[in-house]
Amino acid sequence: MQSKLIRSIVYWVILSPLVVVILFPFGVMFVTAVRPRDELFVFPPTWWFSEFRWGNFAEMWVKTSFGQALLNSVYVSVMSTLLALALSIPAAYALSRYRFPGKGAYRTFLLMTQMMSPIVLVLGLFRLMVALGMVNNLNSLVLTYAAFNMAFTIWMLQSYFNTIPRDLEEAAWIDGATHFSSLIRIFLPLAVPAMAVTGIFSFINAWNEFVLALTMIRSSDDFTLPVQIYSQVAGRYQVEWHHVMAGTVLATVPVAIVFSWLQKYLIRGMALGAVK
Numbered sequence: 001m002q003s004k005l006i007r008s009i010v011y012w013v014i015l016s017p018l019v020v021v022i023l024f025p026f027g028v029m030f031v032t033a034v035r036p037r038d039e040l041f042v043f044p045p046t047w048w049f050s051e052f053r054w055g056n057f058a059e060m061w062v063k064t065s066f067g068q069a070l071l072n073s074v075y076v077s078v079m080s081t082l083l084a085l086a087l088s089i090p091a092a093y094a095l096s097r098y099r100f101p102g103k104g105a106y107r108t109f110l111l112m113t114q115m116m117s118p119i120v121l122v123l124g125l126f127r128l129m130v131a132l133g134m135v136n137n138l139n140s141l142v143l144t145y146a147a148f149n150m151a152f153t154i155w156m157l158q159s160y161f162n163t164i165p166r167d168l169e170e171a172a173w174i175d176g177a178t179h180f181s182s183l184i185r186i187f188l189p190l191a192v193p194a195m196a197v198t199g200i201f202s203f204i205n206a207w208n209e210f211v212l213a214l215t216m217i218r219s220s221d222d223f224t225l226p227v228q229i230y231s232q233v234a235g236r237y238q239v240e241w242h243h244v245m246a247g248t249v250l251a252t253v254p255v256a257i258v259f260s261w262l263q264k265y266l267i268r269g270m271a272l273g274a275v276k
Contacts, residue, residue, distance in 0.1 A: 065221075085153060
């Protein structure tokens with residue numbers, strides 16, 4: 001017991017600089033969000049201020065149309081995640097359970113697409129959405145984010161599906177279940193941790209994406225949170241930094257909630273998916 005305690009203390013001492021580096025930007029963000037406006041640019045900089053201005057959040061919400069941007073981001077992130085999972089599960093299942101011509105080439109193609117940055121394809125994607133009449137439409141982001149997330153979700157799900165014993169499905173087939181019913185009733189419940197892991201990463205990728213949202217969406221009523229926060233800085237003669245930071249703090253809350261809610265599945269999925 002004492003040796004475990006000593007090891008834990010040593011690990012925390014070693015990791016403490018990394019913890020400070022990670023938490024420091026969040027500390028600056030929160031302090032700026034609740035600081036009075038006339039104390040933002042004091043010199044020398046200090047962590048202390050005269051009062052907590054929680055009203056900064058209410059002012060920001062009204063002045064920046066934050067509520068509409070929040071709803072837009074929730075819609076785009078949730079729908080693109082669900083679409084990516086719905087399309088990736090059959091593909092990952094086929095890669096895990098069946099042999100077919102071009103299987104190796106398809107896996108290589110998936111790996112290559114993960115190496116490609118979305119910014120390289122912005123022009124082509126924009127012209128495609130123009131042809132489809134979907135510019136300034138949130139569904140264009142849903143389709144685009146789902147397409148970019150599918151390579152990762154298929155790769156992750158296929159690796160996890162390989163760890164599920166085939167005997168369970170074969171037993172269901174003997175009992176009269178079809179391939180589809182065995183997939184829905186037996187296979188997918190066992191794959192909940194893997195789907196949670198891929199869902200978390202897909203949601204976060206869609207929630208934080210900026211370049212495609214800035215390119216596809218032109219109306220301020222359809223801005224997602226990253227673009228809405230950016231619009232409070234770009235082209236402004238005077239930037240209300242307390243509002244910008246208040247918006248940034250609130251933008252991190254949904255991701256933190258989703259991550260905390262699915263944390264047990266995240267740990268379980270990553271652990272089980274790493275073992276064959």
